[in-house]
Amino acid sequence: SAAAAYWQAFKTLLANDFGFQGRKYFPPPDPINGLLSFGYGLLLKDVTAAVQLVGLDTYLGFFHTIDYGRPSLALDMMEEFRPVLVDWVVLGMVAAGEMTGASFEETSNPKQPIRLTEPAMNILIERYEQRLNEKVFHPDAGGETSRRRIIELQVRRLAWVIRGQGKGYQPYLME
Template structure:
């Protein structure tokens, strides 16, 4: 089983990344502020416009440590990684299946069915744990809707209807998401999903967490030799990590949505940690971003029993296990792809 290593998050825009032998250095105004051995890292994520020396990028590529560059607001800019490892026959199979309608439809159903069922479990948990506080009637209605949509996904026979059902299920789920916010409701009022740019604090938080999850799934897919840009559900687009987005679908509810609710409901973040720009864009400040990153790393260290392999693993390894299972299915070692269903 793969060992869960650390991800180094660079949040100060005046940081500069360099290397000294097998160590990654974080410098500010020429002064070394942080040093970490390269073998302790699985990825580096830079927010803002942190620079990186050619020597550091070469070291990371050689050691399989990816460097992702994001804007100060969390929008993905680009990624530096080494050569894709793995069997070239695996990637050729991936490309053939991506072009094959039946294969793409079947795998897309797996991704979306898990997303809908996992979204339903988030609502079910809220009723179970907070029945005296939440609107159980509204949540139960949405749960019934999601059950009906999951059945429609199973019988759907074309990609357009599949995407339409997914859109309806997401609308139902997010229509009651505000009921799951138990504290700080004035500052964290959620009226619906919006992005590019997010125009409220909850959407800003969700978009940031989805960006982190995208980094995790892309790294996981590359680690097993798959091409994160060639997907089955999401169409090919230059620079788009389509397969990473596919794999994200089943992981969003428990990796991102539940963490966002925890941060708000436990008062780990507050409304003052966000700034509203003149154009309506809402962004989080550096302190809040660091708090979210700390919670993200802590959540990854939690242990669960994976529902398919039935082994105790750290939560942060779930994307790698799912990527491994997908690669095994493409190789023919597994009859079907088992998506991640969280109980």
């Protein structure tokens, strides 16, 4: 599948794979999956805020199953940003040596066999926020804007299509 190929390529880019064998999210069995899951939680928070700001229902999605308490639309909108924001940050932190074995703790809890230390969480949050605040081009902004703003602009694009004001949704493509 495309996902399996993506995660295999992702693994080859890791300077230290920390036992990463592919994406497994609950519970994260290794440090890389732990970093990804924590990062995706940060991204979900930001995408959910953008969906609510634009006035769409976070729970009525297209791709993710609609289930009680599941923010399906926010999860749908996250997809185009995972590689650009979270995966990029995790790869960069590992390559820079910012994550080591000391960045993680093993636990006896089978629902959370590995946990990021507080310093590791702080580094990930800082790198994620730096990435969000970088300025890049987006046509709807008329020039450069932050990636945080691009999340909102992309949700607005979707809202225009849903409301019949746009012909088709154009995903964000990193240049």
